[in-house]
Amino acid sequence: MNFTFEKQTIECIKKLVAENTTVAITTHYNSDGDAIGSSTALAEVLRQMGKTVKILLPNDYPQFFKWMHGVDDILTLDRHPKPIRKYINEMDLLICLDINDLSRTEDLQPLFEQAGKKSIVVDHHINLQINADAAVSFPEASSTCELLYHVLVACGYEKYINKHVAESLYTGIMTDTGRLDYSSNYSEVYNVMGKLVGMGVNKMFIHDKINNVYSYDRFRLQSKIMKDNFVYLPEYHAGYMMITNQDKKDFHFQLGDSEGFVNMPLCMKDLKFVALFTEYEKGPVKVSLRSKGKFPASSFATEFFNGGGHFNAAGGKHFGTLTEAIEVFKNGLEKYKDKLEK
């Protein structure tokens, strides 16, 4: 993997950072470890440079990321609509991390578009759709956190990578690769991890903070979903599972409780593709897709679920009922049958 960037792009990023002082960082709805990790890491770097920084999110994020340094500077649109609107008016630079499309910021999108400020994107999803003043789009990267590390170094900001920044970046790489299970089959990612650990990252602490955080209810929810809500379709080497509103009630569902569920059926030898459908009281059914090997989860997400993502890990939504979403999925399997056969 060759993390070299166009000189012009790096110069443009440096210029935008140098010329602007009030910066907003944003990332995707239902932020994950890579989104929160890259945002808090960059916020800390910019703060050391003397910038005013806020991280603007469309909605709240899981409790198990709230130990990270810099989360105090997060404003979420659902909780802080007024301060967010005020900050968007005041900001002079918007930095988008871990998103290829502004629609991934949901209700923040129109506010950002109306503001029409200068912008930078650093992202690792395929098919960049944001028209930014400077963009680093690198789908081969394990995570935005790893990519951001290389961008910071290329910009000459390495001196600002302190222990806090290192912890945030480490978290994003670890979570986006499923603890280095996937998207990490190249040496650079280990070089970066090594450097971050060398800066004092306490690996055990981070793993404990992120992985060993669940309630008894959540543990039971996991058992219930795997046992009763998973449907195996051996003829397609595929399966799907669902979390209904009733399940959420029964197990006192908290944001982040279904983290990792969609990956679990992948341990089945003959399963190549799996979907998780999550029902919401308000809004569309959320669809998460995972595949193994050469089956393109991303194309499936784009074609059937208004979404996209990475080749093996993608997602989208279905504007309709859970039952309809499952029908769409099954029809998609039939269409993609050739690709799912051995």
Ligand SMILES: [Mn+2]
């Ligand atoms: Mn990511």
